Amino acid sequence: MSQHKKIYIEKNSHLKAFAAVLILGVLMFLGTNAQTTHAQSEFYPPQLxxxxxxxxxxxxxxxxxxxxxxxxxxxxxxxxxxxxxxxxxxxxxxxxxxxxxxxxxxxxxxxxxxxxxxxxxxxxxxxxxxxxxRTNAIVLIFFAFIICVLSVSRFWGLAAVIGMVYSFAIIFKLMLPQILNGHDPLLIAILSAFLIAPASFYLSHGINRKTTIALISTTIALIITGILSIIAINMSKLTGFGSEEAYFLQLAKHGEINIKGLLLAGIIIGTLGILDDVTVSQASIVTQLKHANKRLSQIELYKYAMRVGHDHITSTVNTLVLVYTGAAMPLLLLFINSEKSFTEVMSLEIIADEIIRTLVGSIGLILAVPITTFLAVKFADENDTSAERHSH
Structure with a gap:
C-alpha cells in the first residue's frame, strides 16, 4: 500500500468517526424535549x-x-x-x-x-x-472576543468559534434540559462530554493523528476523573447543597434533581474544558520533537516530551488554584473575617466543595500529561506535520 493511500485511508477513517459523532449529536439535539421556562416562579403563590x-x-x-x-x-x-x-x-x-x-x-x-x-x-x-x-455589554464584549480570535487565528479561529457554539448547543439544548427533566446528572454530563469533545477537538485542531491521540487521552483522563470524583465526594460526605442555588433548585423541582450527581457533573464538564489544552499541547510537543529529530527512540522521545510536560503540569495546576480562589474571593474574605478556625472553614461544604473540585480536577489533568505523552510516542509519525500550527 502506497504512503499516499495510507494517509488517505487514515484521514477518511477520522472523517467517518467525526461525522458519526456529529450526526449523533445533532439527532439528540433535535430529539431533546426541552421545556421552556417562564417568568412564573414556583416559589410564589399560584395566585400571583x-x-x-x-x-x-x-x-x-x-x-x-x-x-x-x-x-x-x-x-x-x-x-x-x-x-x-x-x-x-x-x-x-x-x-x-x-x-x-x-x-x-x-x-x-x-x-x-x-x-x-x-x-x-x-x-x-x-x-x-x-x-x-447587561445584554448590550455582553454582546459587545462577545463580538470583541470573536474579532480577536478571527484576527489572530483566522480559519482555525473560526473553526474554534463554531466548536464553541456547538458545545453551548449541547449544554443548553441537551444536557441542562435532560437534567431538569430528572435524568441522572452524571450520566447526562458524561454523554454530553462525549458529544462535545470530538466536534470541539476536530474543529479546533484539525482531523489528524495528533488530535485523535489527544481525544483518546482526554477520554481516559475524564473516566479517571469521574471515578476519583465519586470516591472523593463519598469520602468527604459532600451533599451538593453547598450553595443557595442548590436548595432553590431542589425546591423548584420538588426534589427531582440529584444534587450530588449535579456536583459530579460539574466536575466532569469543568475538567473537560481544561483537558483540551493539556492533551492537544502535549501531543503537539511529541509530534514536533519526532518531526525535528526522526532518530529519537521512543524512550528518549517520552523523556524529552515529559520535561515540557512537567512545566505544563505546574502551570496548569497553579492556574486552577488561582481561578477557583479568584471566583470565591468574597466568600473567603467573609470566612477569614469570622472567628472560625482554619479547619472549621475548610470543612464547611461550600469551601470543601471547591477544594475537592480543584484537587480532583488537578489529579485528572496531571495524569493526562503522561497518558497523552505515552500514546503520542507510541503512535508517533515522523511524517505528521499537524503540530506545526499548534504551539504552546
Missing part, C-alpha cells in the same frame, strides 16, 4: 401572576443617603419607562431600599434594568428590580 419586563431609568425622583447603627444605604425613588411589549413606553415609579439593607446599588438615569411585574388576585400590580440588563 409574574412577568419579566425590561425598562430604563428616565428620572431619579428622590434620593436620600440613610445611615444608622446597622447599615448605610441609599434610598431612591426611580421613574422607569418600560421598553418591552406589551407594556412599551409605560412609566412606573419604583422605590429602592425602603428598609435597612446591605445593598449598596445606586441607579442612575439611563440605566437599563430587568424588572419583575407582579399582579395579585386583586389586580394590584407591583414592580421589582431584579438586576441590570
Amino acid at each position: 401572576t409574574q412577568t419579566a419586563v425590561k425598562g430604563m431609568v428616565t428620572e431619579v425622583v428622590k434620593e436620600q443617603l440613610i445611615q444608622n447603627e446597622y447599615a448605610k444605604y441609599t434610598y431612591q425613588e426611580l421613574k422607569i419607562k418600560l421598553t418591552q411589549e406589551p407594556y412599551l413606553n409605560q412609566e412606573i415609579i419604583v422605590k429602592i431600599n425602603e428598609t435597612p439593607t446591605s445593598n449598596s446599588t445606586r441607579y442612575e438615569v439611563g440605566d437599563k434594568l430587568n424588572l419583575l411585574r407582579v399582579e395579585d388576585e386583586n389586580s394590584k400590580i407591583s414592580y421589582y428590580i431584579t438586576d441590570f440588563d
Whole structure:
C-alpha cells in the first residue's frame, strides 16, 4: 500500500468517526424535549401572576443617603419607562431600599434594568428590580472576543468559534434540559462530554493523528476523573447543597434533581474544558520533537516530551488554584473575617466543595500529561506535520 493511500485511508477513517459523532449529536439535539421556562416562579403563590419586563431609568425622583447603627444605604425613588411589549413606553415609579439593607446599588438615569411585574388576585400590580440588563455589554464584549480570535487565528479561529457554539448547543439544548427533566446528572454530563469533545477537538485542531491521540487521552483522563470524583465526594460526605442555588433548585423541582450527581457533573464538564489544552499541547510537543529529530527512540522521545510536560503540569495546576480562589474571593474574605478556625472553614461544604473540585480536577489533568505523552510516542509519525500550527 502506497504512503499516499495510507494517509488517505487514515484521514477518511477520522472523517467517518467525526461525522458519526456529529450526526449523533445533532439527532439528540433535535430529539431533546426541552421545556421552556417562564417568568412564573414556583416559589410564589399560584395566585400571583409574574412577568419579566425590561425598562430604563428616565428620572431619579428622590434620593436620600440613610445611615444608622446597622447599615448605610441609599434610598431612591426611580421613574422607569418600560421598553418591552406589551407594556412599551409605560412609566412606573419604583422605590429602592425602603428598609435597612446591605445593598449598596445606586441607579442612575439611563440605566437599563430587568424588572419583575407582579399582579395579585386583586389586580394590584407591583414592580421589582431584579438586576441590570447587561445584554448590550455582553454582546459587545462577545463580538470583541470573536474579532480577536478571527484576527489572530483566522480559519482555525473560526473553526474554534463554531466548536464553541456547538458545545453551548449541547449544554443548553441537551444536557441542562435532560437534567431538569430528572435524568441522572452524571450520566447526562458524561454523554454530553462525549458529544462535545470530538466536534470541539476536530474543529479546533484539525482531523489528524495528533488530535485523535489527544481525544483518546482526554477520554481516559475524564473516566479517571469521574471515578476519583465519586470516591472523593463519598469520602468527604459532600451533599451538593453547598450553595443557595442548590436548595432553590431542589425546591423548584420538588426534589427531582440529584444534587450530588449535579456536583459530579460539574466536575466532569469543568475538567473537560481544561483537558483540551493539556492533551492537544502535549501531543503537539511529541509530534514536533519526532518531526525535528526522526532518530529519537521512543524512550528518549517520552523523556524529552515529559520535561515540557512537567512545566505544563505546574502551570496548569497553579492556574486552577488561582481561578477557583479568584471566583470565591468574597466568600473567603467573609470566612477569614469570622472567628472560625482554619479547619472549621475548610470543612464547611461550600469551601470543601471547591477544594475537592480543584484537587480532583488537578489529579485528572496531571495524569493526562503522561497518558497523552505515552500514546503520542507510541503512535508517533515522523511524517505528521499537524503540530506545526499548534504551539504552546
